Amino acid sequence: MATSSDPAKPRSPLGLIFLTILIDMIGFGIVIPVLPVYAEGSRFGATPTQLSILVGIYSLLQLVFSPILGHLSDRIGRKPVLTVSILGTAIGFFVTGSANAYWMLLLGRIIDGISGGNIATGMACIADVTTKENRSKSMGLIGAAFGVGFMIGPALGGVLGKISPALPFFVAGGLALVNCALVAMNLPETLTPEAQERARHRASIGEVFSHGRSGLIFAILASQLASVTGFSIMTSLFALFCEKRFGYDIAHTGWILFYVGFLGVLMQGGVLRRLLKRPIEKQLAVIGAGVLAISMYFLPSTPPSLGMLLLVCAGISVGNSFVTPTLNGLASRSSDAHTQGRVLGLLASAGSLGRFVGPMIGFQLLRFDSNENYARTSFYASAAILVLALVCITMVSPGAATAPTPDAIPET
Structure with a gap:
């Protein structure tokens, strides 16, 4: 039996990394059905432009700070970066929950956005402890954590929001504090001293695109940008869409998003992991983008029936579940150990x-539709952007990365 002092069989930290990302995503998911309705309400009276800024500023700051945090984690280690950034997330949620004016809502989202690059560091942790052959399947853990967080968070946010509009933000902040404590006390440092030393000498942006990898990485980044832009149009408008088109309150919307997340867990935690025993990452990403685009096209014309809405949402969930982890895995496997944080930081930035451009497009296109056809133009634009994502994915050449094998993921 291996002990903690036996270097031959170290205990894999995948389970704790999964739990860390899960708690982070539950906190993030709590505010999804709450924030747009909360900010648009009588207390703040946010306009569509203010809503687009409020939703988008978080991701704009992630764009700036994800590569910075990823590069920093390559130099000083994953654990300190995760610990400090999760603490910042908690502070951001508490400021948002305490807001009594729009500028305070914006300040809370700014603090949270600066801290929000920690998902890239979590992906780098997984890359540190898995082989290249198993990396896409292990990245499915992040997809599963997103799915569970997207399942539990919105439902919890909807229930808490019925009690008090500000309560979801305080609960999300409390979860972030718990998350910070777990990381500080239990997460081992996954980056080896050798990789840290190499990063200090060679961690340049040019190194990421060297050794013939530039075409692959650019294609993956373009695919990521287009797919996330199209999907984020839906997520930013979904709560208001359900309220104005179906008459659902935030609790009902939260349960619908629970269903979407549940399907995502089934797909990414089970079906996708089995499918990725074969080297078909690109094909799965193409299928996912196609299903996602078709579903988004039919969303605004969904009849006023819960069953039909759930059917369309199923397509959205399945499509997104196929796209996200496959692109993450391809990006990770195209890089060396000491550039993992930088590559995944670039992917997170894309x-x-x-997620910044999507809400800006979605909210600005609302002016073309009445409440009866709320967000129709926005969702059609989303479908068109997702078709562009599909085209970009077809340009990815997975042969530049090592093909996955059916080896099992290290046990947690």
Whole structure:
């Protein structure tokens, strides 16, 4: 039996990394059905432009700070970066919950956005402790954490929001504090001293695109940008869409998002991991983008029926579940150990840019539709952008990365 002092069989930290990202995503998911409705209400009276800024500023700051945090984690280690950034997330949630004016809501989102690059560091932790062959399947853990967080968070936010509009933000802040304590006390440092030393000498942006990897990485980044932009149009408008088109309150919307997240867990935690025993990452990403685009096209014309809405949402969930982890895995496997944080930081930045651009597009296009056709133009634009994502994915050449094998993921 291996002990903690036996270097041959160290205990994998994948389970704790999964829990860390899960708690982070539950906190993030809590505010999804709450924030747009909360900010638009009588207390703040935010306009569509103010809403787009409020939703988008978080991701804009992630765009700036994800590569910075990723590069920093390559130099000083993953654990200190995760610990401090999660603490910042908690502070941001508490400021948002305490807000009595729009500028305070914005300040809370700014603090949270600066701290929000920690997902890239979490992905780098997984890359540190897995082989290249198993990396796409292990990145499915992040997809599963997103799915569970997207399942539990919105439902919890909807229930808490019925009690008090500010309560979801305080609960999310409390969860972030718990998360920070778990990381500080239990997460081992996953970056080896050798990789840290190499990063200090060679961690340049040019190194990321060297050794013939530039075409692959650019194609993956473009695919990520387009797919996240299209998907974020939906997520930013969904609560208001359900309220104005179906008459649902935030609790009902939260349960619908619970259903979307539940399907995502089934797909990424089970079906996708089995499918990725074969080297078909690109094909799965293409299928996912196609299903996502079709579902988004039909969303605004959904009849006033819960069953039909759930059917369309199922397509959205399945499509997104196929796209996200496959792109993450391809990006990770295209880099060396000492550039993992930088590469995944760039991927997170592409996602952050998409989550900034998406709401800006979506909210500005609302002016073309009445409440009866709320967000129709926005969702059509989303579908068109997702078709562009599909085209970008077809340009990815997975042969530049090591093909996955059916080896099992290290046990947690």
